[in-house]
Amino acid sequence: NAGVIQTPRHKVTGKGQEATLWCEPISGHSAVFWYRQTIVQGLEFLTYFRNQAPIDDSGMPKERFSAQMPNQSHSTLKIQSTQPQDSAVYLCASSRGQNSDYTFGSGTRLLVI
Amino acid sequence: GDQVEQSPSALSLHEGTGSALRCNFTTTMRAVQWFQQNSRGSLINLFYLASGTKENGRLKSTFNSKESYSTLHIRDAQLEDSGTYFCAASYGSSGNKLIFGIGTLLSVKP
Numbered sequence: 001n002a003g004v005i006q007t008p009r010h011k012v013t014g015k016g017q018e019a020t021l022w023c024e025p026i027s028g029h030s031a032v033f034w035y036r037q038t039i040v041q042g043l044e045f046l047t048y049f050r051n052q053a054p055i056d057d058s059g060m061p062k063e064r065f066s067a068q069m070p071n072q073s074h075s076t077l078k079i080q081s082t083q084p085q086d087s088a089v090y091l092c093a094s095s096r097g098q099n100s101d102y103t104f105g106s107g108t109r110l111l112v113i
Numbered sequence: 114g115d116q117v118e119q120s121p122s123a124l125s126l127h128e129g130t131g132s133a134l135r136c137n138f139t140t141t142m143r144a145v146q147w148f149q150q151n152s153r154g155s156l157i158n159l160f161y162l163a164s165g166t167k168e169n170g171r172l173k174s175t176f177n178s179k180e181s182y183s184t185l186h187i188r189d190a191q192l193e194d195s196g197t198y199f200c201a202a203s204y205g206s207s208g209n210k211l212i213f214g215i216g217t218l219l220s221v222k223p
Contacts, residue, residue, distance in 0.1 A: 031209055033209075033211075043213035045212070048209070089154060093156075095209060098209050099163065099209075101146055101158050102146060102158060102211065104155065104156040104157075104158070106153070107155070109154075
């Protein structure tokens with residue numbers, strides 16, 4: 001079991017460019033979550049999927065952020081027209097279900113310059 | 114408002130000593146998880162509790178849903194325990210979404 005795999009580990013983009021972050025959940029886990037971590041805001045919920053269906057995207061900035069889960073083996077978080085304030089560590093986690101613990105990936109550190 | 118109030122924000126321990134971290138919740142939570150974030154930034158799951166107490170080695174955690182708090186006790190602290198500890202809780206309407214505390218930065222000194 002390789003755990004939750006996130007790629008890339010680090011990404012640097014220029015302001016206005018697009019960034020796509022990838023997450024491969026643990027096989028058999030039905031729930032996938034995306035969080036963002038910054039010094040100022042701490043750990044913030046972005047969105048989550050259950051059995052590939054989007055359940056709650058209440059934490060997603062509406063205009064430039066989108067997330068998808070096209071199959072059970074991966075999810076993507078896409079940020080269009082990146083801005084410096086998008087710089088953060090983006091963390092993906094998966095869990096077996098409603099009442100189960102999370103396993104986090106190592107995160108993608110995004111820097112927008 | 115802040116639904117998960119974690120304290121202390123920072124803690125310094127000498128090797129071999131112990132202490133407790135605490136999270137108070139301003140609403141009834143369904144479950145709590147505790148994580149350690151190491152120097153590489155990875156969040157390691159320490160405990161998941163829907164109620165009661167769990168123990169794992171030198172760590173023990175309690176979740177009292179009626180009184181809306183959870184604690185993490187560390188005993189016989191070791192250098193490798195250094196890092197940031199987070200509590201996170203889920204509540205009824207949030208599904209399995211977690212609300213995180215601000216974290217406790219633990220420094221264990223020789």
